[in-house]
Amino acid sequence: MTDNLPKYDTVKYYKVELPSPGRVTLGFDHKNLESSAVFWKITMFDSLENIVLTYESRGTETAGKSMNAYLDKGTYFIRVTANGSFYHRDAKYRLTVNYTENKGEFEIEHNNDIKNATVIQKLNSPVTGNNRVYDDVDFYSFTLPYPGKVNIGFNHTNLENTSVFWKITVFDSNENEVLYYESRGTDTAGKSMNAYLDKGTYYIRIISNGSFYHSSADYKLTVEERTLLK
Numbered sequence: 001m002t003d004n005l006p007k008y009d010t011v012k013y014y015k016v017e018l019p020s021p022g023r024v025t026l027g028f029d030h031k032n033l034e035s036s037a038v039f040w041k042i043t044m045f046d047s048l049e050n051i052v053l054t055y056e057s058r059g060t061e062t063a064g065k066s067m068n069a070y071l072d073k074g075t076y077f078i079r080v081t082a083n084g085s086f087y088h089r090d091a092k093y094r095l096t097v098n099y100t101e102n103k104g105e106f107e108i109e110h111n112n113d114i115k116n117a118t119v120i121q122k123l124n125s126p127v128t129g130n131n132r133v134y135d136d137v138d139f140y141s142f143t144l145p146y147p148g149k150v151n152i153g154f155n156h157t158n159l160e161n162t163s164v165f166w167k168i169t170v171f172d173s174n175e176n177e178v179l180y181y182e183s184r185g186t187d188t189a190g191k192s193m194n195a196y197l198d199k200g201t202y203y204i205r206i207i208s209n210g211s212f213y214h215s216s217a218d219y220k221l222t223v224e225e226r227t228l229l230k
Helices: none
Strands: 012-018 022-030 038-046 051-058 063-065 069-071 076-080 093-101 127-128 139-144 149-158 164-171 177-184 187-192 196-197 199-210 219-227
Touching: 012 093, 022 038, 022 051, 051 069, 051 139, 051 196, 076 093, 139 219, 149 164, 149 177, 177 196, 199 219
Parallel strands: none
Antiparallel strands: 012 076, 022 063, 022 069, 022 093, 038 051, 038 076, 127 219, 139 199, 149 187, 149 196, 149 219, 164 177, 164 199
16 A cells, blocks of 8 residues: 655554454555654554554665564554654655464464463464563463373574563463473573373463563464373
């Protein structure tokens, strides 16, 4: 979609339908304004006006992309505004919604509580997600058809910081904690300790380590399981 903001107080809205859950990023291209200041603010909402993506574009970012959001099917809206009267340009921009269908390999927002947990359909296969903001909570569920040995694989890019950025907790259906694991910024391919679990449904909660030690980087979560008894 090619458009522009003719005045500093112009607001443009766009609507998009996701036919099924998927990964979404926003592409926002424009000419080089030869200034590193922020000129555009782009926000994506769901139908309940919950923010699912927010992004700023600087004058020198001619081909920028937002972070990934892992969304459910449905109707979404995108708002584009200027960054006030001083940082306004009427230059044309090109807005693109980049979408990849979720076939079980991504989280599905909003999964902030157990009842809306993203179902991990395949054990021993990674699921990609992220904590978009510092207080984002990601819940997942998985089911063991038989007793098994389980550990949690948790991979991410190197943040070049040894602090803890993610806290991962596994609960049983009665919310008893059965596994706990922390991932540091340099733990790019970590694993929890083993847990020996009975058959049944379990839940995983992933949170950031507060506002200071937060990263919106994608992670890959894997429930690594070996059946002990059939």
